[in-house]
Amino acid sequence: MTLKTTVVIVSLAAVLSACEKPQVAQTRKADAQPWSGTSEPAFAASGWKAGDERSWEEQMRNRAQGQNEYARAAVK
């Protein structure tokens, strides 16, 4: 192998190594609890307190009753 070829290979390797994207092992991020509230409080439903788990669970139960027509209209 001539000196010229060696120089070309080494310089090519150096140039191509610059193209390599740094590889970072991605790991799953931790999620916040839904009862901790949202960063957009203007969109939050009223009737519960952000950060209070009990209050959020109660809100979920009450909200689900909106899907229960037997709770909204008297059953004969």
Add this chain to the structure above:
Amino acid sequence: MARMKFICDAERCIECNGCVTACKAEHDVPWGVNRRRVVTLNDGVPGERSISVACMHCSDAPCMAVCPVDCFYRTDEGVVLHDKDVCIGCGYCSYACPFGAPQFPTNGTFGLRGKMDKCTFCAGGPEANGSDAENEKYGRNRLAEGKLPACAEMCSTKALLGGDGDVVADIFRTRVLQRGKGSEVWGWGTAYGKPTGTKS
């Protein structure tokens, strides 16, 4: 602790696709991706049944089991979510899911398969609740706003129920006890009353 579940009442679903539209609009779901679909059995035949299908947030989710990069997680409320920054778009979850829930957006001339997208039970993803990053990747986080999934809350016939599994089961049980079963539910007699046998 709430354990979130969906249930679709096939006796009530009228295939209006309101749930599909609500989901699309709420989360700005891109063209070609359907987080929720309405499936009709025996379409056009008397007695046809429709059911709204999306991710069922399985207790033992097969998508979680097969994911090679472990991008799925289950919240304390039983909602199965995933991290799109970790997803590699391999499609294993799509083959594993019995409901066809995982969706893959395609883009570019050659239809490059993007990162998986699916129903989040309106609970967003691992980004900060209600942040722009979460909204862009996963859509609205209605649970953190104290609301239930848009599809269930928007259902006009209340066929699709969503929320704490115990509460939803109670609602459904009450309904079934009230309306009866079999021919009591569907038919001429239910709609117009029992025939009297006299000619008008």
